[in-house]
Every structure is written in structure tokens, then in C-alpha cells.
Amino acid sequence: xxxxxxxxxxxxxxxxxxxxxxxxxxxxxxxxxxxxxxxxxxxxxxxxxxxxxxxxxxxxxxxxxxxxxxxxxxxxxxxxxxxxxxxxxxxxxxxxxxxxxxxxxxxxxxxxxxxxxxxxxxxxxxxxxxxxxxxxxxxxxxxxxxxxxxxxxxxxxxxxxxxxxxxxxxxx
Amino acid sequence: xxxxxxxxxxxxxxxxxxxxxxxxxxxxxxxxxxxxxxxxxxxxxxxxxxxxxxxxxxxxxxxxxxxxxxxxxxxxxxxxxxxxxxxxxxxxxxxxxxxxxxxxxxxxxxxxxxxxxxxxxxxxxxxxxxxxxxxxxxxxxxxxxxxxxxxxxxxxxxxxxxxxxxxxxxxxxxxxxxxxxxxxxxxxxxxxxxxxxxxxxxxxxxxxxxxxxxxxxxxxxxxxxxxxxxxxxxxxxxxxxxxxxxx
Numbered sequence: 001x002x003x004x005x006x007x008x009x010x011x012x013x014x015x016x017x018x019x020x021x022x023x024x025x026x027x028x029x030x031x032x033x034x035x036x037x038x039x040x041x042x043x044x045x046x047x048x049x050x051x052x053x054x055x056x057x058x059x060x061x062x063x064x065x066x067x068x069x070x071x072x073x074x075x076x077x078x079x080x081x082x083x084x085x086x087x088x089x090x091x092x093x094x095x096x097x098x099x100x101x102x103x104x105x106x107x108x109x110x111x112x113x114x115x116x117x118x119x120x121x122x123x124x125x126x127x128x129x130x131x132x133x134x135x136x137x138x139x140x141x142x143x144x145x146x147x148x149x150x151x152x153x154x155x156x157x158x159x160x161x162x163x164x165x166x167x168x169x170x171x172x
Numbered sequence: 173x174x175x176x177x178x179x180x181x182x183x184x185x186x187x188x189x190x191x192x193x194x195x196x197x198x199x200x201x202x203x204x205x206x207x208x209x210x211x212x213x214x215x216x217x218x219x220x221x222x223x224x225x226x227x228x229x230x231x232x233x234x235x236x237x238x239x240x241x242x243x244x245x246x247x248x249x250x251x252x253x254x255x256x257x258x259x260x261x262x263x264x265x266x267x268x269x270x271x272x273x274x275x276x277x278x279x280x281x282x283x284x285x286x287x288x289x290x291x292x293x294x295x296x297x298x299x300x301x302x303x304x305x306x307x308x309x310x311x312x313x314x315x316x317x318x319x320x321x322x323x324x325x326x327x328x329x330x331x332x333x334x335x336x337x338x339x340x341x342x343x344x345x346x347x348x349x350x351x352x353x354x355x356x357x358x359x360x361x362x363x364x365x366x367x368x369x370x371x372x373x374x375x376x377x378x379x380x381x382x383x384x385x386x387x388x389x390x391x392x393x394x395x396x397x398x399x400x401x402x403x404x405x406x407x408x409x410x411x412x413x414x415x416x417x418x419x
Contacts, residue, residue: 049369057373105354106347123351 062161066096069156069172077110085146085158086110093169096146096158097132103139119143131167219404227415233308234413237301241329242400244294249393251287259339261385263378266341291333298329310414318406321399328396335388338381349376349384 066080072089079086084100084107099108099119106123118130126137133142145164150172151157178186197213200206208222227233258277259269273280302322305311311319338349353376357367372379407413 052369052372054372054379057379059373059375059377103354104351106351123347 063157063159065151065155065157067156068154069150072156079110080158083158083160085160087148087156087158090169093171094148094156095164095167095169096148096160098144098146098160101126101139102134102141102143103137108143219408221408221412224412225415228413233415234304235300237297237304241294241297241301244290244297245396245400247290248287248294251283251290252389252393254283255287256389261339261382263341263381266339266381270340270342291336295329295333298326302326305414308414315406315410315414318403318410321403321406325396325399325403328392328399332388332392332396335384335392338376338384339388341381346376349380353380 060083064083066083066085066087072078072087072094074089074091077086077088079099084098085096086099087096088094097119099110100106101108101121101123103121103124103126106121108119108121108126108128111117111120111127116129117127117135119128119132120126121137121139124138126139127135128139128143129135131142132145134140145167147159147162147164148170149157149159150170156170197209201209210217211220211222212218255273258273258280260266270284273284275281305319305322334349334352337352338345353367353371356370357363359366368374370380370383371377372383
């Protein structure tokens with residue numbers, strides 16, 4: 001069957017399939033091959049995405065003390081620096097309100113001595129009422145209130161991982 | 173040893189010519205063939221066709237906007253590589269490194285500004301290039317695919333600008349990326365997850381700085397180079413620079 005060309009290299013003939021080709025078998029092998037490739041590449045891609053999702057975060061804790069009760073006299077509004085919240089104490093209790101704009105996450109400035117507007121965002125001009133309700137601007141939702149409690153040492157603790165949905169005040 | 177072998181003296185005498193011939197391959201032929209070979213026999217010139225239509229050379233048809241964008245990209249690579257020698261992607265050092273580049277390092281302020289202005293200019297020229305392609309109808313068949321590649325290149329350019337914006341680690345950078353990543357979080361369904369992956373956490377911090385740095389200096393430039401290769405190759409395959417049909 002084999003022959004030689006002018007350079008002396010051996011030329012092997014193509015296998016001549018005189019018999020019928022088993023198309024079902026070829027199709028099956030092809031499908032299996034594609035499936036194996038998809039599982040391999042897809043699994044690798046999924047692992048890459050999972051790898052990029054960190055399991056441990058070195059971020060500040062979401063539960064933190066903001067100080068003793070005496071630091072928050074009745075009628076005060078005190079911004080907790082670096083935490084993005086304001087602690088407000090009124091006659092009927094206290095609450096911790098988020099200062100992170102619900103629009104795009106800028107830090108909101110409390111507005112002093114205004115009977116209607118409580119907060120204003122410097123980025124895109126959203127305004128909020130004293131309880132955090134949206135008054136104007138692009139902000140889609142009200143400012144959330146966070147859960148707060150007093151621990152056994154008497155310190156006020158705020159938990160920004162839990163939103164106070166019912167907007168209840170801490171009575172102390 | 174055969175009779176035709178060079179003597180040592182002859183080898184040395186032929187050395188300059190041998191080196192030159194090994195670099196520039198010229199296989200004889202007519203003068204025109206030689207001139208053509210000078211282009212397609214050269215790795216850096218062979219991207220360009222040996223012959224072009226006269227109208228492809230008219231500056232007013234394209235204003236060279238695509239090439240200007242490409243040259244700006246080359247300037248950005250060169251200046252960016254040099255900036256990398258003085259920059260550390262750490263929240264402790266990034267801002268100080270940037271200030272050092274401005275006030276302490278020789279020519280650092282020039283490099284930083286070259287990088288910054290070239291980046292702004294590249295976005296502008298990529299946009300103008302798209303305008304030219306649009307208004308001359310050059311996105312039409314058979315060039316539709318290259319338009320799509322071009323749109324991807326515009327996105328890569330914008331994303332390179334976005335990731336580079338965080339690296340000085342100043343207030344502008346911090347709030348720009350806070351706002352930008354929150355825009356990504358508006359994506360329906362997967363928005364919050366995309367934001368978390370992009371920042372490597374819930375807020376713009378060390379992980380975000382490192383991720384943006386890696387994207388800015390490695391991943392995105394690599395994607396841009398590959399897409400640029402396809403973009404240029406397709407210009408040739410789609411029939412050269414577009415020009416009026418009946419010219």
C-alpha cells in the first residue's frame with residue numbers, strides 16, 4: 001500500500017473507507033467531545049469567578065460602639081465620622097440614620113436649622129426630610145435607619161448590617 | 173574541509189554583509205518587487221498594504237483619527253510603564269507615590285501629565301474616529317464586524333480610563349469609583365454581585381485598589397492589544413480604508 005515519492009519519503013495512503021460510515025457513532029463522539037470541553041472550560045471559568053470572590057474581608061466591622069449615652073444629649077444630631085451614619089436623639093428616643101445617599105453612594109450632609117430639609121447630597125442634589133424620606137433629586141429610596149441598642153457596659157451600639165425597617169426609636 | 177569553505181579572514185570580511193542579509197531578506201526580482209518586499213518582508217510594515225488606493229492617502233477622508241488614537245495608546249503604554257516604576261498599589265503608599273512623582277522624581281510630573289492628557293485625548297479621538305466612521309457610512313457592509321470590534325475597543329478605552337481614575341487614591345478618585353461602582357450595582361439581578369466582585373468587598377478599599385490596578389496595567393491593555401490586532405487586520409480583509417464607491 002505505501003509508496004515513495006522522489007525524495008524517498010514514505011507516503012502512507014489515506015485509509016479508504018469502502019464500508020458505510022457510522023454517522024451515529026461520529027455524532028456521539030463529537031457530542032461527547034463538545035460536552036467534555038464545555039464542562040472543562042465552563043468549570044474553569046466558574047472557578048475563576050469564585051476565586052475572585054473574597055471569603056475574608058478586612059473591612060471595618062458593621063457593628064460598632066458610637067459612645068456612651070451621655071454623649072448624645074436630647075435634641076442632638078451627631079455624625080459618626082468614618083461610619084456614614086448620624087445618631088439623632090429626640091425627646092421620644094433615638095435612631096441611627098444612614099448618611100450614604102441611596103442614589104450613588106455619596107456622603108450626605110446634614111442640613112442645620114431647616115424645618116423641612118434634614119439632609120442634602122452634594123453629588124447630585126437629592127434632598128431628604130428629617131426622618132430620611134426623599135424630598136427631591138434622583139435618590140430612589142428613603143435613607144434607611146439602622147438597628148441600635150445599648151450593650152451591658154452602657155455604650156450605644158449601631159449595627160449597619162441590619163436595617164430598622166419599622167423605623168422604631170431606641171428609648172433609653 | 174571542502175574547497176569552497178570560507179577562510180577565517182573571509183568570514184570576518186563578509187560578516188557585516190551576512191548580518192545585514194540575515195535581517196533584511198531580499199530575494200532579487202524587479203525593482204518594483206524589491207520595493208514591495210521592503211514592506212511585506214518587514215514585520216512592522218507588513219500591517220500596511222503594499223499598494224493603497226489614492227483616496228486612502230487623502231487626509232480629509234479619515235483625518236487620521238483612528239491612527240491618532242492608536243498612537244496615543246502607544247504613548248500611554250510607554251508613559252504608563254515608566255510610571256509603574258514609582259507606583260505601589262497600596263492604600264498606604266499610592267497617594268504618596270503619586271505626590272512623589274509630581275514633586276520629587278525627575279520628569280515625573282511630565283510623565284504623569286503626558287499619561288493623563290493622552291488618556292483624555294484617546295477617549296476624545298476614539299469618539300471622533302467613531303463619528304467619522306458613522307458619518308461616512310463606513311460601518312456598513314462589509315465592515316459591520318469591524319464596527320462591533322470598534323465599539324468593544326471604545327468600551328475597553330473607557331474602562332481603562334475608569335480603572336486608572338482610582339489609582340491616585342485621592343478624594344476625587346475615591347468618590348468617583350464609589351459612584352461608578354454603584355452605577356454598576358444598578359444592573360438588574362446581578363448588579364450587587366458585579367459591584368462586590370469589582371471592588372473585592374463592600375467598599376472602595378485596598379482590595380478595590382489592587383483589582384483596579386491589575387485591570388489597568390495588565391488585563392485591559394492586553395484585551396486592547398488583541399482587539400486592535402483584529403481591528404487592523406479586518407481593515408485589510410474588508411477592502412482597505414473605506415472610500416466613495418465610485419471613486
